[in-house]
Amino acid sequence: MVLFDITLNDLFLLIGQLVIVFILFVIIVSGIASALIIYSFRTGHFLFPNFMLSIIIMLEGVVKAIFRLMQMDDSIVDHIAIQLKNRISARRFSDIPPDKQIIFFPQCLRAIDCPSKLSPEGIQCTNCGQCEIGDAKTKAEKAGYRVFIVPGSSFIKRMVMKYRPEGIIGVGCRFEVKSGLDMCSNIGVVGIGIELEKAGCVATELEWAEFYRVIDAKE
Template identity: 35%
Template sequence: MQIPYELLGKIFIFVAFAALLVLLIALLLGLYSFKNHKILFPNFVLFILYLFYGPSKWICRVFGIKDTLVDEILVEVRNAVMLDQFREIKNGRVVFLPQCLRHPNCKARCDPLIGYECKLCGLCDIGTICKAANERGFEVYVIPGGSFVKKIIKAHRPESCIGVACYPELAESMQGASPFMVVQGVSLLQDGCYNTRVDVDEVIRKMEECDDV
């Protein structure tokens, strides 16, 4: 039996074109939602952009757009989708902070199960966030890496979390954590391996969302 290569080629081109069209629609919907703070078809946007994560970034680069826009859309759309659930949860609330927020002279000890234990020395913003979290019923974990998040989820089974990281890490982590808890993300203002910054007021505002219900 002769294989109809010409027909298969046409089918492949059609499928590729259809996938590209769907991806462009998802990107445009996500961009509109991100810019106007009005979420349209969020589940569709999340599914398509995660499914075609690499191609989405490639399209952004082709059009001269920073490819982190894909991550920004994914984070902000998921924030909007889960916000109402997040507000309703009153117990088992945690904040995950990256260890790169620590001051270079930080003396905190790294516990093998829960990460760095902040001493509230005042050298960095972690102490400010810890104090605000304690007043609002949130537990703070300063983690060296993603493996600690898995340990904490397994050991303490939190119901909701606020995650702080750069946009690419947030997009990946929120996708991984969302089946186990309600998530909200706050991006770093300045990322890197150390001496990073976050909008502390934004983190606290996220905590206060739960007080408005």
């Protein structure tokens, strides 16, 4: 009986030690990843990208908690995850012809006085010239892309189900782009995300040069 108690105690002690080692391992690995994320964000150089992305995917909550602990904006983690996923997808993306791709613009990117009307295929731009979407849509459609202005969150899934694209270019705020890239991974579609330069509900802004860089890479 004494022998059994000792063995049981030893077992609990071992489990306790293993849990502590595991927690320390998670904290250290997340700390290293956080340092790499901050470095990447500040310099634009991505060191050990696969390591960073794996840790963000597996330990996103811990990494973001470290950012909050340091009183830093934890959405930086999402920003770097988007950049890393874009890099990883870039080669596969360049092999997909434009006519097998869909571009989604958010409706908040339109001018405040946008005269477009809502249709079952999204918001129909009349290329009135008040915002850049008109020209960008024309150019992208000329290259073969299917382009939509998204009126609401369920619209994207509906269009993806309908047109079954092999690739998606999604423009949106950081949160939307991150969710969109997650959706692309889940359904096996190559996704490229472009974050808005200024997010919000209306009159948002996009660094259009970046958008044209992405679609010009196909020409």
